[in-house]
Amino acid sequence: MDNNTIIQTDHLVKRFPIGGGHFTALEDIDLRIGKGEFTGLVGPSGSGKTTMLNIIGSLDDPSEGDAQVLGTSIKNIGARRASTLRKKHIGFIFQTYNLMPVYTVFENVEFPLLLLKMSDSERKKAVMDALEWVGLTSKVKSKPKQLSGGESQRVAIARAMVKKPELVLADEPTANLDAENSHNILRTMEKLNEELNTTFLFATHDDKVIRYLKRIIYLEDGKVVGDEQVKK
Amino acid sequence: MLRFFIKGLIRDRQRSLLPIIVVTLGVMLTVLGHTWITGILGDVIDFNARFSTGHVKVMTSEYFENIDQMPNDLALLESEAFIAELQEKYPDMTWVERISFGGLIDAPDEEGETRAQGPAAGMALDLLSPESQEAERLNLQNILIKGTLPTSPDEVILSDEFASRLEVEPDDQVTLITTTMYGAMSITNFTVCGTIKFGVGALDRGGIIADISGIRYALDMEDATGEILGYFPGGEYPDEKAITLTENFNNKYADEEDRFSPVMVPLRDQNSLTGMIDIIGYMSGIIISIFMIAMAIVLWNAGLLGGLRRYGEMGLRLAIGEHKGHIYRSLLSESVVIGIVGSVIGTLIGLLFASLMSKGIDFSDMMEGSTMMMPGVYRTQITLESYYIGFFPGVLATVFGTALAGIGIYKRQTANLFKELQA
Known part of the structure; x- marks a missing residue:
């Protein structure tokens, strides 16, 4: 794996047992994703997008082949090393924000840094920086229930970005948002990708997202059926 | 990190309020139950010690064998010298002479003929010596219903119930019909100086209290006593000390060949109090166990419900890199705080x-028929143990309940998190 490659899969296969047999969710996937890419895994439901994100995010392991993420092999990685990889290097953005309702915006964004045992002052600065990136410094004391859907997803982005991870995995991040909020969110992620050189990998079938992608990897029935660099 | 979770606990009432209420109730009942049992059993022991057993009791070995019959023919002789010897050998302790006796109390009419009679169970103790604390020990002044305490050897106090049944009042004459230490018949007149209410059915039915000098005269027990009661300083019954003292004493004085040799018996071996003393020890453990199990079951279920409610939060924490063990420990830490x-x-x-x-x-009033030497007023007693005993079920139950409920975290498949977190 060269220095610029952040994700590399080699003959990646994922099978799930079903009844007496099994279902192949990913079949012989070979991919290279470089540092700073803004890439999407695009395909219909059941095409293997989320399974791919699971393996790259070290939440699941391959049945065959391997995935190297930031130089770490995901095959047989073990729960503890997988946690450490996610904790230090990977940010997650989910469709439904998943903010902790009892904590303020500041505290929700602060949480990943607590796991990294950063000092109080470093934490405070990092959280405020992250909230500035997403334009929510005025909402630090707000609770999630006081935020709109768009604001909530921006908090989720700040939470994913606050530790300045090398890789952000986003699963259908705009599925619950209207068009205007979706564009705002995507512009924010695009900006962060350009300014911080963070690699973004999306799983989506939303046209609004696809329009922002710089590389689109098409998946169908667990296979890569297309890989296209988009010229802007 | 702990501060972060405590903040969450305080803000999320569903996470903290119900468990805290459950723990509070359980701990409150544990403390109350413990103080109640300590108080009741402590009072029973204290009551027996004051009235009947002392902390230790010295008597002849044959008297001890037949103690239910109040066998004054087997009394200790030369008691004055013997009690002086005890006082010299065990100067920290208080030694008092008591004579328990039975007989018939006869109440005459104006002609001097028998008007009423009743069986009496009496106790003679030193009520006239200025240095004697026997009246205070038996709390006689406070339980006096009518009249006064004896001021001369020929005065007696009757239980108020007994006096009512015999229709006698203070200043009336009664006759004690009994046997002397040597087996002869004894008929002695006494003046009733007062009536008392012991609050114990066994004593209130036919109780009579007299000064020991008057009873010595009636029973022909000059320089003799049925029992010598010993009290440790401080008033509390120290079980281990009493057992040690008893062993030392009996090694020195007891003689299996001599039925009149003195033997010492600790409180726990009298009036069936052994079980009672052991119960005090066991009861705390039983109360703690009951409340701990009950609370743990409730908190386990509360933890399971909380786990369902916080399913998303746990999933998110796993996804962003918190290790399962760390999440489990954080839940246990929360439970310790709640506990x-x-x-x-x-x-x-x-x-x-x-x-x-x-x-x-x-x-x-409910214990009028009781034959046990038990106080009629039940009270709680706060001891040092009361301040910390609730923490055992309180903290252990919450931790145990959470530990059971939290096992689900280890069963959670991270592979499904993306799907679960979309819900």
Whole structure:
């Protein structure tokens, strides 16, 4: 794996047992994703997008082949090393924000840094920086229930970005948002990708997202059926 | 990190309030139950010690064998010298002479003929010596219903119930019909100086109290006594000390060949009190166990419900890199905080109720038929143990309940997190 490659899969296969047999969710996937890419895994439901994100995010392991993420092999990685990889290097953005309702915006964004045992002052600065990136410094004391859907997803982005991870995995991040909020969110992620050189990998079938992608990897029935660099 | 979770606990009432209420209630009941049992059993022991057993009792070995018959023919002789010897050997202790006796009390009419009679169970003790503390020990002044305490050897106090049945009042004459130490018949006149209510059915039915000098005269027991009671300083019964003292004494004085040799018996071996003393020890453990199991089951279920409610939060924490063990430990830490908070509040409320009930509830009317030497007023007693005993079930139950409920975290498949977190 060269220095610029952040994700590399080699003959990646994922099978799930079903009844007496099994279902192949990913079949012989070979991919290279470089540092700073803004890439999407695009395909219909059941095409293997989320399974791919699971393996790259070290939440699941391959049945065959391997995935190297930031130089770490995901095959047989073990729960503890997988946690450490996610904790230090990977940010997650989910469709439904998943903010902790009892904590303020500041505290929700602060949480990943607590796991990294950063000092109080470093934490405070990092959280405020992250909230500035997403334009929510005025909402630090707000609770999630006081935020709109768009604001909530921006908090989720700040939470994913606050530790300045090398890789952000986003699963259908705009599925619950209207068009205007979706564009705002995507512009924010695009900006962060350009300014911080963070690699973004999306799983989506939303046209609004696809329009922002710089590389689109098409998946169908667990296979890569297309890989296209988009010229802007 | 702990501060972060405590903040969450305080803000999320569903996560903290129900468990704290459960722990508070359980701990409060534990503390109250403990103080109540300590108080009741402590009072029973104290009552027996004051009235009947002392902390230790010295008597002849044959007297001890037949103690239920009040066998004064087997009394200790030369008691004055013997009690002086005890006082010299065990100067920290208080030694007192007692004579228990039975007989018939006869109440005459104006002609001197028998008007009423009743069987009496009497106790003779030193009520006339200025240095004697026997009247205070038996709390006689406070339980006096009519008249006064004896001021001369020929005066007696009757239980108020007994006096009513015989229709005698203070200043009336009664006759004690009994046997002397040597087996001869004894008929002695006494003046009733007062009546008392013991609050114990066994004593109130036919109780009579007299000064020991008057009874010595009636029973022909000059320089003799049925029993010598010993009391440790401080008033509390120290079981281990009493057993040690008894062993030392009996090694020195007891003689299996001599039925009149003195033997010492500790309180626990008299009036069937062995079980009672052991119960005090076991009861705390039983109370703690009951409340701990009950609370753990409730908190386990509360934890399971909380786990369902916080399913998303746990999933998110796993996804962003928190290790399962770390999440599990954070839940246990939360439960320790809940346990401590609930235990502190429960202990304070329990102690408050215990102190309110420390004056006791009077059950003496319900115990009129009782033959046990038990006080009629049941009260709570706050001891050092009361301040910390609730923390055992309080903290252990929350931790145990959470530990069971939290096992689900280890069963959670991270592979499904993306799907679960979309829900």
